[in-house]
Amino acid sequence: MADLPFPFLRENVPLAPFTTWRIGGPARYLAEPPAESLPALLAWACAGGLPVWILGRGSNVLIDDAGLPGLVILTRNIWQEIRREGDFIVAGAGVSLPRLSKAAAAEGFSGYEFYIGIPGTVGGAVFMNAGFGPGDPRDTRALLEDVELVRPCEEAVRVAAANLHLTYRRSVLQEPSGPFAGAVITGARFRLAQPGDAAAIRGETRKHLADRKRKQPLTRPTAGSVFRASDGVPAAVHIDRAGLKGFRIGDACVSPKHANWIENLGSASAADVRALIRHVEDAVQTTFGVTLEPEVREMGGCARRE
Numbered sequence: 622m623a624d625l626p627f628p629f630l631r632e633n634v635p636l637a638p639f640t641t642w643r644i645g646g647p648a649r650y651l652a653e654p655p656a657e658s659l660p661a662l663l664a665w666a667c668a669g670g671l672p673v674w675i676l677g678r679g680s681n682v683l684i685d686d687a688g689l690p691g692l693v694i695l696t697r698n699i700w701q702e703i704r705r706e707g708d709f710i711v712a713g714a715g716v717s718l719p720r721l722s723k724a725a726a727a728e729g730f731s732g733y734e735f736y737i738g739i740p741g742t743v744g745g746a747v748f749m750n751a752g753f754g755p756g757d758p759r760d761t762r763a764l765l766e767d768v769e770l771v772r773p774c775e776e777a778v779r780v781a782a783a784n785l786h787l788t789y790r791r792s793v794l795q796e797p798s799g800p801f802a803g804a805v806i807t808g809a810r811f812r813l814a815q816p817g818d819a820a821a822i823r824g825e826t827r828k829h830l831a832d833r834k835r836k837q838p839l840t841r842p843t844a845g846s847v848f849r850a851s852d853g854v855p856a857a858v859h860i861d862r863a864g865l866k867g868f869r870i871g872d873a874c875v876s877p878k879h880a881n882w883i884e885n886l887g888s889a890s891a892a893d894v895r896a897l898i899r900h901v902e903d904a905v906q907t908t909f910g911v912t913l914e915p916e917v918r919e920m921g922g923c924a925r926r927e
């Protein structure tokens with residue numbers, strides 16, 4: 622095996638343990654770089670013609686069974702700084718959302734309670750505009766001031782939240798030909814705008830966790846909601862009405878508890894999940910004429926959306 626050019630680079634690393642679905646083959650290269658080494662790492666990948674993927678806590682991705690034949694930058698263990706700076710919380714992109722929620726609460730600010738049950742990172746939350754459903758003001762857009770990101774072959778820049786065009790589960794970062802295609806978010810600044818009473822914040826946080834426990838299948842590996850709502854109607858409504866709760870392909874199963882979630886019953890493969898996603902799309906299209914669009918990001922293989 623040739624020597625690797627960076628100490629933080631590993632070869633042939635299984636990715637399933639880094640996803641909440643526990644699914645996915647190996648990364649050819651996996652890196653956990655300090656922020657200052659990111660430009661050199663991206664330049665190395667570019668020079669070698671390696672595709673690059675960014676993985677936060679893997680809570681909204683479906684990674685192909687064959688793995689990813691390039692470089693995966695894994696942020697869950699790096700870029701972990703979090704501090705108050707005046708009216709802002711500055712957080713590294715690898716900081717988990719529950720940690721951000723607790724940090725805002727500790728500073729006496731409300732508005733961050735909903736992050737407590739979302740098992741992603743700051744980077745993933747910005748990329749996906751994580752939050753509640755369509756039309757609900759509780760999302761990342763409502764809190765974000767700006768981000769720091771690095772594009773291949775460029776210096777790090779700070780970008781105002783307004784320029785990321787965050788809407789329901791979308792951002793300009795997702796556009797393959799957009800101005801930020803391939804950008805790696807390394808950190809973000811969040812506004813501390815709503816002072817809150819400590820007991821009220823604690824109560825709201827507990828309520829979020831209890832609601833999730835009641836409505837969501839939290840005891841099995843999942844990736845949260847699989848499809849976006851269409852025309853303001855939650856995808857779960859269509860899937861439930863199509864009679865698909867409990868429908869199974871291999872070990873991938875439409876959750877009997879929440880129709881928009883797919884559970885891994887044990888040894889589901891990406892192929893099982895992908896086949897189930899396509900089955901649900903077809904059934905809902907045929908029954909109601911509604912086109913469902915996945916929220917989950919497919920990575921590798923014949924992925925439609927990375």
Ligand SMILES: Cc1cc2nc3c(=O)[nH]c(=O)nc-3n(C[C@H](O)[C@H](O)[C@H](O)COP(=O)(O)OP(=O)(O)OC[C@H]3O[C@@H](n4cnc5c(N)ncnc54)[C@H](O)[C@@H]3O)c2cc1C
Binds near residue numbers: 675745748
């Ligand atoms: C139990 C459960 C509950 C959930 N509840 C919610 C919810 O209430 N609301 C909600 O919106 N989502 C929810 N999700 C989905 C998911 O947690 C969010 O979308 C989260 O923001 C994804 O963050 P991540 O770090 O896991 O991103 P990943 O899944 O690792 O990646 C998602 C996308 O973001 C990109 N990305 C990640 N980090 C970076 C970075 N630093 N720079 C550039 N791109 C990056 C990836 O390349 C990928 O395209 C839930 C998931 C689970 C499993």
